[in-house]
Amino acid sequence: MSAPAWLLDSVRSRAQADESVLPYYDLAFGERDPVSEPGTAWGTPGTWWTVLALVPDILDHTAHGFPLLYRPTRKLDPKIRELAVMRAGWAAQSQFVFSRTAATGATPA
Numbered sequence: 001m002s003a004p005a006w007l008l009d010s011v012r013s014r015a016q017a018d019e020s021v022l023p024y025y026d027l028a029f030g031e032r033d034p035v036s037e038p039g040t041a042w043g044t045p046g047t048w049w050t051v052l053a054l055v056p057d058i059l060d061h062t063a064h065g066f067p068l069l070y071r072p073t074r075k076l077d078p079k080i081r082e083l084a085v086m087r088a089g090w091a092a093q094s095q096f097v098f099s100r101t102a103a104t105g106a107t108p109a
Contacts, residue, residue, distance in 0.1 A: 010050035011035065018056040024049060024063055042100045 011017045014025060014033040028040045028049050040046040052059035069081065082101055089097030 008047075008051045009054060010047060011053040017053050020056045021049075021053045021059060024059060025053075040096075042096070044096045044099050048096050 011021070013035050014022075017025065025034055028034070028042075028046055029037070030041075032039075034040075034046045034050050038045045038047070040049070049059070052062060069085075070078075074081070086098060086101035088094075089099075089101055
């Protein structure tokens with residue numbers, strides 16, 4: 001049975017990933033191969049990381065955008081921000097976003 005047409009491709013194994021992707025894999029998966037041993041520290045399959053790993057500069061750009069949300073100069077209360085992110089993850093049915101945020105208890109790190 002072939003994969004559905006809408007299913008995004010991903011890096012086939014940790015060994016095939018660009019070297020610049022490996023620090024992100026280490027963060028999310030430890031030393032495991034995210035394809036043969038899926039599952040992040042946040043309780044998600046981790047396919048977000050393996051799909052974006054196909055275009056390492058996009059993965060890097062995306063991952064570096066996260067700190068923008070967490071700058072102390074943000075005027076939005078951090079708890080409200082995390083609740084908004086968690087709600088958006090729930091509404092979009094994004095296990096990755098919802099579980100990452102819910103795991104923190106909707107409190108800033």
